[in-house]
Amino acid sequence: MNKQYSTAAKVLKMLRETDGSLSGEAISTELDLSRSAVWKAVDTLRKEGYVISGVKNRGYELRAETQKLSQPGIESMLSSDWASTEVLVYEELDSTNTRAKQKLGDAKSYLICAVSQTAGRGRHGRSFYSPAGSGLYFSLAFPWQQEDSPVTLTTMAAVAVARVLEKTFGIEVGIKWVNDLFYRDKKICGILTEAVTNLESGQTLSLIVGIGINLLPPKAGFPEEIKEKAAAVTEEKDSINSSRLVAEISNELAGMIRLLPSRAYLNEYRDRCFILGRAVMLDSGKTIVPEDISEDGALIYRENGELIALSSGEVRIKEY
Numbered sequence: 001m002n003k004q005y006s007t008a009a010k011v012l013k014m015l016r017e018t019d020g021s022l023s024g025e026a027i028s029t030e031l032d033l034s035r036s037a038v039w040k041a042v043d044t045l046r047k048e049g050y051v052i053s054g055v056k057n058r059g060y061e062l063r064a065e066t067q068k069l070s071q072p073g074i075e076s077m078l079s080s081d082w083a084s085t086e087v088l089v090y091e092e093l094d095s096t097n098t099r100a101k102q103k104l105g106d107a108k109s110y111l112i113c114a115v116s117q118t119a120g121r122g123r124h125g126r127s128f129y130s131p132a133g134s135g136l137y138f139s140l141a142f143p144w145q146q147e148d149s150p151v152t153l154t155t156m157a158a159v160a161v162a163r164v165l166e167k168t169f170g171i172e173v174g175i176k177w178v179n180d181l182f183y184r185d186k187k188i189c190g191i192l193t194e195a196v197t198n199l200e201s202g203q204t205l206s207l208i209v210g211i212g213i214n215l216l217p218p219k220a221g222f223p224e225e226i227k228e229k230a231a232a233v234t235e236e237k238d239s240i241n242s243s244r245l246v247a248e249i250s251n252e253l254a255g256m257i258r259l260l261p262s263r264a265y266l267n268e269y270r271d272r273c274f275i276l277g278r279a280v281m282l283d284s285g286k287t288i289v290p291e292d293i294s295e296d297g298a299l300i301y302r303e304n305g306e307l308i309a310l311s312s313g314e315v316r317i318k319e320y
């Protein structure tokens with residue numbers, strides 16, 4: 001973990017929680033840092049875009065947050081559930097999930113974010129349009145010691161994202177089983193969960209959940225093939241604090257993981273899942289009418305009077 005950024009995150013958290021200015025000596029004492037280390041942390045934060053005033057004999061004061069995706073900004077707002085997680089922020093990656101896979105293997109947890117992706121991935125090998133200045137793209141990767149399936153993590157992530165987007169932007173978010181979030185009948189977010197397994201035992205060792213959110217309309221517009229299906233959360237750039245969104249979604253998800261095996265969150269998933277009771281098409285071309293979501297996140301429908309649980313695959317809204 002980048003020690004300089006982690007120190008900056010601790011200083012930022014103190015400044016954010018203080019009403020008014022805070023002396024360098026107070027920060028130094030509280031965090032057991034040298035005065036030089038405090039100055040370097042403040043300098044790092046300023047370079048990240050935070051507006052911090054510094055007046056001799058009066059101390060430092062946080063005047064404005066940055067809109068930039070910021071490593072210390074994210075770290076400063078993560079809950080203790082992610083205390084040992086390494087946060088990495090890149091201007092550009094092929095895919096945050098791909099980078100997460102490359103990092104895993106040392107039993108550590110990672111939160112990997114990118115301003116843009118050149119090869120963002122969706123389910124079934126599809127691409128996910130990920131231009132700079134438009135979306136939020138990040139992956140959480142961590143050891144998985146639960147008995148619950150990866151589908152469970154996908155459903156939890158969907159609820160976590162929906163909650164945070166609604167609270168932040170005042171919009172109503174629906175879920176299309178299993179991993180797509182919709183606003184005004186158009187897709188605003190995709191979630192891709194992948195498992196790293198032991199080749200001999202088949203046991204799941206780690207899980208990676210990748211989240212891509214269309215925050216703003218792309219400057220060049222959405223590509224022709226998705227422009228009728230995709231939408232953005234908002235058109236107000238000034239309303240976005242990307243670092244806060246990443247941290248709050250991660251914290252919301254961690255809270256649900258902590259409560260496992262409780263499935264209390266699934267009632268909210270069901271309420272948001274707008275395909276229940278609606279005709280949809282399976283990959284096979286068969287039309288079904290889903291009735292419920294099981295405790296394991298499977299889609300329940302009836303065929304010849306028998307209840308069927310669909311735990312993988314994809315459904316398509318017939319008129320979509």
